[in-house]
Amino acid sequence: MQDAITxxxxxxxYGRRPGDIERVQEAGIQKYLDQQLHPERIxxxxxxxxxASFPSLTMRTPQLVERYPAVQKFARxxxxxxxxxxxxxxxxxxxxxxxENGLNLPQKLLQELESQKIVRAxxxxxxxxxxxTDFWFNHFNVFWSKNADRWLTTAYEMNAIRPNxxxxxxxxxxxxxxxxxxxxxxxxxLSSSLKGINENYARExxxxxxxxxxGGYTQKDVQEVARAFTGWSIDGPQRxxxxxxxxxxxxxxxxxxxxxxxxxxxxxxxxxxLEILARHPSTAHFISTKLVRRFVSDxxxxxxxxxxxxxFRKTDGDIREMMRTIVxxxxxxxxxxxxxxxxxxxxxxxxxxxxxxxxxxxxxxxAQAIARMGQPLYQCQPPTGFPDRADHWMSNGAxxxxxxxxxxxxxxxxxxxxxxxxxxxxxIALKLGSPEFQKR
Amino acid sequence: MVVTRRDFLKSSGLxxxxxxxxxxxxxxxxxxxxxxxxxxxxxxxxxxxxxxxDKHYYSVRQQIAIPEPLSSGAERAIxxxxxxxxxxxxxxxxxxxxxxxxxxxxxxxxxDNTRSQFDxxxxxxxGTPGNKGVADGWLNRYIQADLESDSTPFRAIAIxxxxxxxxxxxxxxxxxxxxxxxxxxxxxATPEMExxxxxxxxxxxxxxxLLRRANPQQYEPARGANYPxxxxxxxxxxxxxxxKADIGLEVAFVDVxxxxxxxxxGSSRGQLANHLKEFGDGLAAMYRDLDDCMRNIxxxxxxxxxxxxxxxxxxxxxxxxxxxxxxxxxxxxxxxxCMFVCGGPVKGGKVYGRWPGLxxxxxxxxRDLALTTDFRDVLAELLVKHMDAKDVSKVFPQxxxxxxxxxx
Numbered sequence: 001m002q003d004a005i006t007x008x009x010x011x012x013x014y015g016r017r018p019g020d021i022e023r024v025q026e027a028g029i030q031k032y033l034d035q036q037l038h039p040e041r042i043x044x045x046x047x048x049x050x051x052a053s054f055p056s057l058t059m060r061t062p063q064l065v066e067r068y069p070a071v072q073k074f075a076r077x078x079x080x081x082x083x084x085x086x087x088x089x090x091x092x093x094x095x096x097x098x099x100e101n102g103l104n105l106p107q108k109l110l111q112e113l114e115s116q117k118i119v120r121a122x123x124x125x126x127x128x129x130x131x132x133t134d135f136w137f138n139h140f141n142v143f144w145s146k147n148a149d150r151w152l153t154t155a156y157e158m159n160a161i162r163p164n165x166x167x168x169x170x171x172x173x174x175x176x177x178x179x180x181x182x183x184x185x186x187x188x189x190l191s192s193s194l195k196g197i198n199e200n201y202a203r204e205x206x207x208x209x210x211x212x213x214x215g216g217y218t219q220k221d222v223q224e225v226a227r228a229f230t231g232w233s234i235d236g237p238q239r240x241x242x243x244x245x246x247x248x249x250x251x252x253x254x255x256x257x258x259x260x261x262x263x264x265x266x267x268x269x270x271x272x273x274l275e276i277l278a279r280h281p282s283t284a285h286f287i288s289t290k291l292v293r294r295f296v297s298d299x300x301x302x303x304x305x306x307x308x309x310x311x312f313r314k315t316d317g318d319i320r321e322m323m324r325t326i327v328x329x330x331x332x333x334x335x336x337x338x339x340x341x342x343x344x345x346x347x348x349x350x351x352x353x354x355x356x357x358x359x360x361x362x363x364x365x366x367a368q369a370i371a372r373m374g375q376p377l378y379q380c381q382p383p384t385g386f387p388d389r390a391d392h393w394m395s396n397g398a399x400x401x402x403x404x405x406x407x408x409x410x411x412x413x414x415x416x417x418x419x420x421x422x423x424x425x426x427x428i429a430l431k432l433g434s435p436e437f438q439k440r
Numbered sequence: 441m442v443v444t445r446r447d448f449l450k451s452s453g454l455x456x457x458x459x460x461x462x463x464x465x466x467x468x469x470x471x472x473x474x475x476x477x478x479x480x481x482x483x484x485x486x487x488x489x490x491x492x493x494d495k496h497y498y499s500v501r502q503q504i505a506i507p508e509p510l511s512s513g514a515e516r517a518i519x520x521x522x523x524x525x526x527x528x529x530x531x532x533x534x535x536x537x538x539x540x541x542x543x544x545x546x547x548x549x550x551x552d553n554t555r556s557q558f559d560x561x562x563x564x565x566x567g568t569p570g571n572k573g574v575a576d577g578w579l580n581r582y583i584q585a586d587l588e589s590d591s592t593p594f595r596a597i598a599i600x601x602x603x604x605x606x607x608x609x610x611x612x613x614x615x616x617x618x619x620x621x622x623x624x625x626x627x628x629a630t631p632e633m634e635x636x637x638x639x640x641x642x643x644x645x646x647x648x649x650l651l652r653r654a655n656p657q658q659y660e661p662a663r664g665a666n667y668p669x670x671x672x673x674x675x676x677x678x679x680x681x682x683x684k685a686d687i688g689l690e691v692a693f694v695d696v697x698x699x700x701x702x703x704x705x706g707s708s709r710g711q712l713a714n715h716l717k718e719f720g721d722g723l724a725a726m727y728r729d730l731d732d733c734m735r736n737i738x739x740x741x742x743x744x745x746x747x748x749x750x751x752x753x754x755x756x757x758x759x760x761x762x763x764x765x766x767x768x769x770x771x772x773x774x775x776x777x778c779m780f781v782c783g784g785p786v787k788g789g790k791v792y793g794r795w796p797g798l799x800x801x802x803x804x805x806x807r808d809l810a811l812t813t814d815f816r817d818v819l820a821e822l823l824v825k826h827m828d829a830k831d832v833s834k835v836f837p838q839x840x841x842x843x844x845x846x847x848x
Contacts, residue, residue, distance in 0.1 A: 187702045190768030196753015199772045200702040203555070213556045219805070222555075372617060374601030381697060382481075384558050395603040396644035397616030403624050403637050411628035425628060430636050 005029065007338045010440040011295050012036055012327060013127030015351030033327055037166065037320050039126035047124035053361070054112040056154055061180070061241030064151045068104045106150045113144070113154060114377045115362030118370075121350040122360050132165035132319070133157070134346070135294055138385035140176045140209060142185040144378040148237035149181055153378060155241070156181035169287060169317035170278040173209065177274055178243045180234045186383065189233045191226055193251035202226035204383045206277065212289075215282030217258060224255040228262060228269040284312035288322065290388070295326050297340045298389050304331040339439040342390035345373030347440060348402060352409055352432050356419035363416030369408070373401040394438070406432035472736050472827050475679060475692045475726075476579065476606065478565070479719070479743035481699035482557060485777030485809060486749065487712055488530065489544050489791065493523040496798035500749050504707050504769065515708030520544075524791045528708050529716040532724035536782060540789040541727070541734070543847050546778045547793050548813040549745055553805070555773040557700070560744035564815060565605035567836050576609030578835050579691050582823055583611035585834040592688030593647035599675035604693050613691075614647050619678050620657065623648045654685040665729035668718045672696040676726045683733055690827075696722070699743060702752065703768035723782060735784035738826050738848075742815055746777030748807050749798060775808035779818055785826055785848050792845050817842050 005024045009016045012033070024032045035042055051057060056064060071094055074080070078097075080090055098104065121130045137157055144153045160175040160182075176182045183189040188201035202225035206217045231250030235242045245267045254263040258280065262272050277283055288308035292300035307329070308322050315321045326332055343351060349370050353360055360366060367377055374393060380386050408414050410421065410428040421428060431437060491497050492508040506527055509519035517525025518534050524546065526534060536542040552569035554560050563569040567578030576584075583596050596613035598604050607613040616622045624634050638645035659681045667673040672694065679692045698715040705712045723741075727734060753767020776796075782788070796802050796810035804810040816836045823829035825848045833839070 187768060187770075190703050192753070192767075196751075196767035198702055198752050198768045198770070203773070207556050207558070213554070213559050219555065372601065372621075382557070391608055392602055395598075395601065395615035396641070396647055397614065397622065398601050399641050399644045400616070400622055400624065400648065401601065403641075404627065404629075407624065407629045407633065408627040413627045426630070426633055426636075429629075429633060433637055433640070435640055 001025065003338060004333065007333075008032070008327070009127075010351075011332070011341075012131060012323075014121045014130065014347060015354050015440065017354045018357050033324070036126070036128035037324060039129035039166070042125050044125050047120050047126075050119050050123060050361070051116055054116050056109050056112045057116055057158060059154075061151055061155055062239065064109060064154060065238055065241070067102075068106045068109050068151070070106055070150075109150060109154060110144055110378060111364050111367070113157065114364075114367035117346075117377060118350065118360060118362035118366055121346070122353050122358070122362075128323075129162075129165060132323075133162055135291075136161050136165050136172060138380070138388075139290065140172070140182065141380055141383055141385035142181045143381050145381075146185055148184050148234075148241070151238065152179075152181035152184060152241055155179075166320045166323065167318075169283070169312075169319060170274065172319075173274045173278055174271070176209070177205070177229075177232065177270065180237065180241045180243055183232060183234050183243070184237050188229055189237065191230050191232075192249040193227070193230045194249050197223065197226040197230060197251075199223065199226045202229060208383055210277040210286065211280055211282040212286035215280070215286060221257055224257050224262075225273055227251045227253070228255050228257065228273045231267070232270055278317055281309075281313070284309040284317070287317075288312055291322060291326060292331075293388050295323075296329075296332050296337050301331045304329050339436070341440050342393055343438055343440050344386065344393060345370045345375040345398070345402070346377065348373070348438060349405060351440070352406065352437075353417060353419060355432075356409070356421070356428070358409075358417060358419035360417040363414070365415050366417055369401070369405050369414070373405065374398045402438065403433045406430075470736055471690065473683060473690055473692070473738075474822060474827055475694065475737065475739045477694050477696060477723075477739065477741040478561075478604070478606070479699050479741060480561065480695050480697045481743075482560075482745050482747055482773055483699040483715075483743040483777055484701060484705065484712060484747040484771060484774075485546065485549075485743075486746065487705070487707075488527055488716065489520070489546055489778045490517040490525045490527065491523065491546075491795065491798065492517050492525050494795070494798050500754075500798055502751060502754070504705050504751050504771070506708055521791055523795075527713065527716050529713040530720035533720045533780075533782075536724065536727055537789055541782060541784060541786055543781045543786050543788040543790055543792055544778055545781065545792045545813050545818055545845065545847070547776045547796050547809055547811060548779045548818060549743070549776045549811050549815055551811055551814050553775070555745070555775075557744055557773065562605060564742060564744055567606075567816065567819075568838070571838075574837075577604070577606035578819065579606045579693060580609030580611050580613060581835045582827070582829060583613070583691060584609060585831050586827070586829055587611075590688075591690075593643065593650055594682060594687045594689050596691040596693075597679070597682065597689060598693040599678050600671075600695060604695065606693055607691075612643055618674075619651065619681060622651055650687055654687045661725065661729040662731055663728050665725040666721070667725040667729075668722050670718055670722075672718060673722045673725070676722045677729075680726055680729045683730060683737070701747065701770045702772060703770040705751075705770045723780070727782065738781065738783035738785060738822055740782075740818065740822060741780040743777050745773060745775055746809050747771035747774040749774065749803055749809055750807065775804040776811035777809070779815065781818065781822070781847055783826075787847060792847060813845070814839075814842060817845060818847065821845055821847055 002021055005021050009020055074094055124130055142149055142153055156179050160179040164172045164175055186201035186204055187198045191198040199222050203222045207213045211217055231246045233244050233246045235244035252265050257273055260276050262269055264272050288305045289300050292305050308325050311322050311325045407429045410425045487506055490506045498505050507516040509517050509525050515528050519525050533542055550564050550569045552563050565577050566574045568574045593612055594614055596607055598607055598615040600615055601617050603615040667677040675694045682689045696719055701712050748771050751767055752770055752772045794812040796812050816839050820832045820836055820841055823832050
């Protein structure tokens with residue numbers, strides 16, 4: 001029973017805190033799972049109170065652009081020659097100006113995003129919601145450092161991803177397709193019937209977001225989908241940063257996508273494509289495979305994938321129901337699934353703090369340690385997101401970084417993070433650093 | 441080193457202890473080294489090595505074309521052989537080409553026709569285009585097939601936190617962020633603690649100890665070599681450092697990104713030019729720094745595929761002229777690109793490979809540069825002739841080599 005609960009807490013959350021096993025045992029596994037599947041019903045005051053120290057999370061894009069401006073914006077005002085923005089005296093002058101005027105560097109937006117992710121994973125009672133947010137952000141990856149995405153990624157996670165992580169896949173698809181962060185990251189805002197199409201989003205939408213690379217689409221389909229999404233654009237990527245459909249550059253001609261004729265016209269063309277993709281059997285299989293890989297094993301059992309894909313088809317892509325099927329499956333609850341997954345650096349760091357009953361403000365030093373272990377949060381450049389396989393994460397360089405983290409955490413030397421040490425520091429460091437603790 | 445397989449299962453693995461007991465077996469010994477550089481994101485071969493004398497080049501490429509060497513203005517292609525020219529941002533490579541130590545293989549790449557970057561990278565790194573079922577990488581299979589009794593933990597290395605696909609497999613390989621940080625340090629770690637960790641992760645700590653003994657701190661590149669201040673430049677610097685530390689390095693792998701130029705690619709200047717400058721200057725710095733050592737070294741570059749011949753947004757008339765150019769000023773995913781091969785043993789100063797041409801009927805699927813050299817032909821030749829690989833069919837299974845390029 002204890003093993004089953006530990007396993008559950010490791011998979012639908014970031015590992016146990018002292019006392020968690022007893023609490024779940026008392027409530028019953030079934031009831032705990034039901035609660036986690038409905039995060040909106042869970043009281044979460046502790047985590048929410050901590051989020052108050054990250055003001056950017058609730059700001060709208062124009063406000064972010066104004067309050068976290070790029071240094072280049074002042075280059076002219078200070079007559080800084082291009083390329084000199086990073087020189088030391090220039091930087092000092094600019095930073096003084098930022099301070100006088102209550103401004104922050106864009107880098108601060110990244111720090112607040114990283115911090116809120118760490119704080120929520122450590123402190124939120126809505127553990128499954130955090131795991132799902134991590135999963136779907138990685139599935140629909142965007143790269144924070146790509147120009148305008150520095151001001152667009154905050155709203156992307158808060159508004160496009162978070163509210164939909166246990167909803168319908170269609171809603172996630174629609175939200176990400178219309179999100180300025182994605183439109184910018186995969187260049188669709190540049191795709192135009194007048195200047196010409198850009199295939200980037202169209203290809204990744206099918207390859208990575210829905211059908212999978214072997215899902216049965218052709219180069220011709222990529223071009224037709226790109227035509228359907230012409231005009232899906234941004235109203236000022238570095239000003240308003242809102243989605244905007246531009247009829248003038250939309251290709252209104254007929255398209256054939258995966259054998260379907262599309263001639264609805266206007267914004268409906270792209271929406272129809274998303275509906276077709278969301279209902280395609282390849283999407284059901286691809287999404288199910290990724291979920292089972294994340295929650296059960298690096299080698300997803302095909303029988304379970306099939307059952308989850310059936311649920312996808314019957315429920316119109318209901319993620320909550322797919323998750324229920326996975327977690328209650330014999331495969332998930334089998335002995336061989338326990339400890340079969342290797343923790344990502346983020347999972348390792350968060351579960352370490354949790355098991356030591358720690359608290360954190362998600363400081364920069366913590367995010368930097370996670371990056372050194374191989375996972376720079378919000379800065380995965382390719383649209384694939386981080387791989388979900390053990391062999392990606394455990395190079396000897398990464399092992400050494402994990403051990404250094406284990407030592408620093410058990411010595412309480414990570415600023416902003418405190419853990420409870422009720423054994424010798426050495427034995428705690430060895431426990432966190434052990435091969436067993438790298439598993440979940 | 442694949443810790444998951446070796447340390448986690450606590451299998452005995454290769455006996456590295458014997459080596460550590462005799463740490464100087466490599467000192468002064470001549471041995472070949474191969475350094476693979478992966479241009480991740482699909483680098484545009486037509487802009488790196490410009491076919492300026494192909495009569496279709498300027499009509500299909502238009503704004504993003506690189507001006508021909510004889511045109512006026514400073515930012516023109518650098519003539520190599522009257523047909524091809526280097527992008528002006530790669531000017532630091534020209535002296536190496538002139539000295540005969542840099543060769544280019546054009547219209548090269550992976551024969552698989554996927555335009556998925558993930559699949560194409562995966563195929564190139566596994567060394568098995570079209571076959572997804574291969575778990576290990578080509579460089580790792582080379583090490584497996586050519587086991588040497590005196591191999592050290594640093595026989596194969598990559599700079600970066602994660603092991604690249606090319607080096608994954610059962611043979612040990614080291615991946616690390618920074619040489620200087622490779623070890624358990626500070627924050628209250630005691631020797632006793634380190635010993636306990638060393639019991640858990642044996643291979644990792646053999647490498648840590650070996651590096652500590654070699655003590656490659658305070659490194660000053662030779663002959664004023666100036667590496668770019670970027671992760672790529674610093675990775676090359678550290679590899680040079682390990683080469684000189686003489687701790688048994690044979691295979692090294694480096695990534696350099698930023699090639700996915702769907703938008704605002706630029707021409708002689710711009711986004712692509714900036715990345716090319718970093719790329720070329722890094723190579724040139726390494727060549728300069730390693731100097732005499734280069735006689736035993738071959739550096740080879742690869743990219744998952746090239747980019748579409750036309751700028752995105754443009755279409756071609758039946759006469760091969762691009763129309764409606766503009767688009768987003770970039771190029772979408774294509775097919776063949778080019779590879780650079782640099783080092784002492786290389787017969788350079790030449791562009792290798794058959795040029796397929798840019799006329800509409802010569803393009804792959806009507807839009808991309810056709811492929812005339814399989815990347816495995818290049819790599820296999822380097823492994824056999826330079827690295828003395830005994831059985832290259834283990835590295836590239838089911839591969840039927842084309843004609844030898846005679847790069848070496």
